[in-house]
Amino acid sequence: MPTRPVLRELGLNTGKKARLRRILFRHGLCNGTAFFLPYDQGLEHGPRDFFANPAASDPRFIVKLALEGGFNGIVTQIGLAEKFYWDYAGEVPLVLKLNGKTDIPADERALSPVNATVEDAVRLGADAVGYTLYVGTPAQEADFEQYRRVREDAHRLGMPLIVWAYPRGAAIEAKGGKDSFYAVDYAARTASELGADVVKVNFPHPEKRAAVPSSYDEEFTTQQAIDAVVRSANRTLVLVSGGAKLGDEAMLEKAHESMDAGATGLIFGRNVWQREHDESLRFVAALREILAKYPGESE
Numbered sequence: 001m002p003t004r005p006v007l008r009e010l011g012l013n014t015g016k017k018a019r020l021r022r023i024l025f026r027h028g029l030c031n032g033t034a035f036f037l038p039y040d041q042g043l044e045h046g047p048r049d050f051f052a053n054p055a056a057s058d059p060r061f062i063v064k065l066a067l068e069g070g071f072n073g074i075v076t077q078i079g080l081a082e083k084f085y086w087d088y089a090g091e092v093p094l095v096l097k098l099n100g101k102t103d104i105p106a107d108e109r110a111l112s113p114v115n116a117t118v119e120d121a122v123r124l125g126a127d128a129v130g131y132t133l134y135v136g137t138p139a140q141e142a143d144f145e146q147y148r149r150v151r152e153d154a155h156r157l158g159m160p161l162i163v164w165a166y167p168r169g170a171a172i173e174a175k176g177g178k179d180s181f182y183a184v185d186y187a188a189r190t191a192s193e194l195g196a197d198v199v200k201v202n203f204p205h206p207e208k209r210a211a212v213p214s215s216y217d218e219e220f221t222t223q224q225a226i227d228a229v230v231r232s233a234n235r236t237l238v239l240v241s242g243g244a245k246l247g248d249e250a251m252l253e254k255a256h257e258s259m260d261a262g263a264t265g266l267i268f269g270r271n272v273w274q275r276e277h278d279e280s281l282r283f284v285a286a287l288r289e290i291l292a293k294y295p296g297e298s299e
């Protein structure tokens with residue numbers, strides 16, 4: 001079983017360490033695990049994601065949920081951070097997403113353009129920045145180059161860098177798809193090799209296979225698959241994403257398996273906020289009970 005890396009093993013400079021500690025421990029409010037509330041789906045998927053709970057289209061609904069649910073941070077694009085974070089600045093850590101795109105064009109040549117800078121994140125009082133890296137698309141080369149500049153700025157300004165490592169494109173589809181074990185494992189390794197402090201991955205599905213024989217053909221359990229993904233990320237902290245809304249039992253099971261594998265935490269959006277406020281908080285409390293079993297070290 002892989003072990004979860006601790007802060008001193010991550011090669012952080014002082015600013016990154018200070019900010020990551022603020023996120024993971026929140027001055028004693030949190031236990032060294034991470035539970036993020038992402039809120040960039042309005043850009044990435046469009047307002048249809050709010051149909052299930054129209055109240056969630058208001059960013060204030062999300063920040064209230066983040067505060068009452070004891071989240072380690074919220075994730076937004078710059079427009080919402082500029083207009084809504086002022087009221088809550090310093091109360092809940094902000095992760096500023098630096099790139100993003102709509103889902104209107106097809107994914108095949110996916111490249112998520114940068115629309116904000118690490119300097120913006122510093123000005124807004126953010127404790128981390130997020131970058132979506134599409135692994136395996138024909139635009140990968142340009143993506144790596146764009147990413148390199150963000151990584152350099154994040155290092156210079158002491159800002160933790162969280163990489164949304166998303167396998168995409170026809171080559172990935174041929175090898176089992178974006179949430180196959182192959183694709184998620186490769187994406188985790190890529191983010192680690194390219195210097196991410198934290199990587200966000202989808203939960204791997206070992207039953208999704210390539211059409212042609214591959215090294216991922218053996219029968220793997222989901223636990224073995226997520227163990228391997230965390231091992232591939234090595235000294236990059238792993239966050240496991242929620243994805244489209246599933247049954248609560250399935251989500252709690254996913255959370256258990258991820259934490260057992262050595263993940264640092266969870267980043268669940270739609271599964272949390274596509275329901276009314278009290279119902280969200282009940283679900284969050286069940287997830288927090290799981291995270292409470294995996295306290296981390298502060299050094």
Ligand SMILES: O=C(CO)COP(=O)(O)O
Pocket residue numbers: 038039040041075200241242243244267268269270271
């Ligand atoms: O990280 C995420 C979006 O940025 C994950 O969001 P979902 O849980 O809604 O898939």
